[in-house]
Amino acid sequence: MASSKSSGFKARENPSRSEDWANLATATSFALLIAPDGTIIAANEAVARRLEIPLPQFVGSCIYDHFPGEAAERRRAMAKRAMESGAAQYYEDVSTSGNVLDTVIHPVLEQDGKITALAVFVTDVTGQQRIVHERLRMATAIEQAVEAVVIYDTTFSIRYVNQAFEEMTGYSQSEVRGQSGETLYQGIHQQKSLKLIRAAMDEGDAWTGRTFNTRKDGRVIQVEKTVSPIRGRFGVPLGWVSVWRDVTHVAVLEKQLRQAQKMEAIGTLAGGIAHDFNNILGPIILHAELGQTMLPEGSSARLSFSEILEAANRARELVDQILSLSRKHEADDPVLFRLSSICKECIKFLRPSLPATIAIVDDVKTEDDVILADPTQIHQVIMNLATNAGHAMRESGGTLTLAVQAVEMKQSMRTLFPDAEVGSYVMLTVKDTGQGMPEEHLERAFDPFFTTKKSIGTGLGLTVVHNIVARHGGAVRLESKAGVGTAFHVLLPRSSMVMPASVLAPDVGSMRGSGQILFVDDEAALRTSTSMALELLGYEVTCCASGQAAYDLFHEQPDGYALVLADVTMPGMTGLDLARRIMSEHPETRVVLTSGFSELINPEKAKEMGIGFLKKPYSTNALGLAVRDAIEPGGD
Structure with a gap:
């Protein structure tokens, strides 16, 4: 790349004086004076050192002899152009080592305008070119970055925004350039965030956090951003650069995760409450029902038992409400x-x-x-x-x-x-x-x-x-x-299925039966109330307080029990462990497990194992149905 400009040096009375040309040569990195045929008339030390030739030996030689053929021809052509045009030639040259050389050739004119020599000035701009290229690459990277970039000056005025900012906010660079950064924060909530940012900027500190910002179309987005100072030499502040990332969708996902974690914690709590509270409600419900059966219709005591049952059933509904917070609850009954x-x-x-x-x-x-x-x-x-x-x-x-x-x-x-x-x-x-x-x-x-x-x-x-x-x-x-x-x-x-005809629930009298039942539960009050309810239904009951005690008792007389009724959650051997051991040794044995809440068993798992399941707290009616269905499957 070359250009010419009408300019030339006027020679002094004695242009051959080398000290004059040497003084001229100090104006640039490399300087030399050559005759039209390329003979070196004068040069500075920098040229000789660059070509690794002693200066006395360098002066008087032909300049083109010091370069390879192609480079020599290129430089000869530029010198010829300067001679023929009489104008200075500006061009960018490249050395054999790859360095970029900014070159100027000035014709030297005599008093009569005749060109007697050429003054050549060469500056190595490789470092400057590298800086320019790095800056260009940096600018391109910022412009094409996925994150939005905003550059403010020291007065917090916007000097630059990249393409990502335009896409994120809907504002073009021409709309926001020169505007105060405060225009990007609208409303009381966003202004509070801005105050925190400006406080950090006033201290000369960087700021990182999340803010809400309003797009040009009025939609509010959540932005994760950093604001960092730009400093020059000696720490002098030049402005601020802020990098924005739209996390609106991420914030939604984070909120859903937090909600899921909250519900998991609530579910764990619900399970514990349900288990303990159902064990408390069980005896209350059963004893109230037993009390009703022992009293005549219309008596005030029977009415009191009805009130107790109503309150207990409301408490059972409350437990179900708490339990519904957990996704690990027993299966619903659709x-x-x-x-x-x-x-x-x-x-x-x-x-x-x-x-x-x-x-x-x-x-x-x-x-x-x-x-x-x-x-x-x-x-x-x-x-x-x-x-x-x-x-x-x-x-x-x-x-x-x-x-x-x-x-x-x-x-x-x-x-x-x-x-x-x-x-x-x-x-x-x-x-x-x-x-x-x-x-x-x-x-x-x-x-x-x-x-x-x-x-x-x-x-x-x-x-x-x-x-x-x-x-x-x-x-x-x-x-x-x-x-x-x-x-x-x-x-x-909405379901497209046809609703079946309603089925009336059987009365307690139809659930009477006979046989020996082995009942195991670690709650003494529940053992008492359940055994009384089973006896009322016509069964004989043997109670145990632990799974191991029940297994030992069953092992003594395995054919003597029509049914094993066991709580799931017990210290030591659980009801589920007891059921597995008994059924592995005596597959014909009927087993029903009871639970208010357990991650070990639910109605579906129990059915797969071939055993019954009864949810706590149970009524006499529900207890009778579960026992009858287990002892006489498919019976009326």
């Missing part, structure tokens, strides 16, 4: 039923407990509302949502609406229910006209233990709702507006 029928039952429960200032509307918009689910859990979902709605209107009154309708979930609707798959659903809407929920509460509404009821709330109601609906393959959406009210929309998969 049946076909109409969702509207459960709504009507819930309204009967709700009406007496709500103030007269709250109207209840039952809005059933379809008859195609059959679902396959656990009715107890769906009842719990409706009661939890309706109770919350009633609490929101307790002071001011209003309208509580329970609406049921059939919906077809299409792909376009999944933005409203991202957890629901495309398909047929029944949608339950529980809506109130209360004060609504503040925006800051919406995201936490389904978090465990989060409640706005200062002295009466547990913070588990909506968490239970979310878990139950999710386990049934459905989804929940919350809508709320301050001063208007709140609506929960619950989607449950």
Whole structure:
């Protein structure tokens, strides 16, 4: 690459004086004066050292003899061009070693304008070129980086943003360049983050953290960013560079992970509570039922036992509610039923407990509302949502609406229910006209233990709702507006199966039987109440407090027992271990395991093993059914 410019040196009276040309040569790294034929008239020491030739020997030689053929011809051509044009030639040369040389050839003119020599000045710009190339590569890397990059000057004005920033925020470089960095932080929450950043900048420190920022289209994104000082020589601040990474999607995943971890912890707690509490409730229920059978109809004592049973059954429902927080609970008992029928039952429960200032509307918009689910859990979902709605209107009154309708979930609707798959659903809407929920509460509404009821709330109601609906393959959406009210929309998969005719439960009299039963449980109160209930049903009972004691007793007379009834969770030999040992030695033995909560066994696993399962706390009715079905499978 070469260029020419009309300029030349005027020779002095005696241009052959080498000291004059030597003075001129000090103006650059390499300088020499050559005759038109290439003979070296004068040169500085730098040229001679570069070519490794003593200066006296170098002067007087032909310059082209010191270079390879191709390089010599290229330089001869440039000298010829300077001679013919009479103008200075500027070009970039490359040495045999690969160095980049910035070269200028000036014609030396006599008084009459005749060219008598050429002054050649050469500067090695290899280092400068490398710096330029590195800067270009750095600039290209920053411009094409996946992360957004923002460069501020010392006044916090934006001097540069890259392409990733434009894509992330929707603002172009021309729109933000020269603007204050504060324009990227809108609203009180974002301004708080900005104050933290500016505080670190004022101290000259780097800042790392997450902030919310508003895009040009108004959408809020969550950004993980660093802000670091740019320093020159001696630590002089030149500005700031900030690297942004959009973590909006990552934040959603992190929130889901935290929610899962919370639910895992709650589930572990629920299991322990369920096991202990069910062992307490078991004797209460059985003794209350036994007391009822011993008293005549209409007696005040019999009425007291009825109250005890009602309270115990409410406590059992509470245990089931706590247990539903755990995904490790025993399998649900799904049946076909109409969702509207459960709504009507819930309204009967709700009406007496709500103030007269709250109207209840039952809005059933379809008859195609059959679902396959656990009715107890769906009842719990409706009661939890309706109770919350009633609490929101307790002071001011209003309208509580329970609406049921059939919906077809299409792909376009999944933005409203991202957890629901495309398909047929029944949608339950529980809506109130209360004060609504503040925006800051919406995201936490389904978090465990989060409640706005200062002295009466547990913070588990909506968490239970979310878990139950999710386990049934459905989804929940919350809508709320301050001063208007709140609506929960619950989607449950609609079933195309035909509902079977209802079956009446057998009475206790039909469950009487006979035979010797070996009953083992480490809870003394439960041993007493269960043995009394079994004796009432006509059975003879032998009780043991441990699995090992029961095994030893069974081993003495293996043919003497019609049934082994054992608790699962016991110290030492568990009920499951006892069942396996007995059945491995005597496969014909009938075994039923009982449990309020256990990760070792559930109804499905028990069925696979060929044994029965009875959930605690059980009633006399449930106990009689389990024993009869085990001793007389398939009997009436």
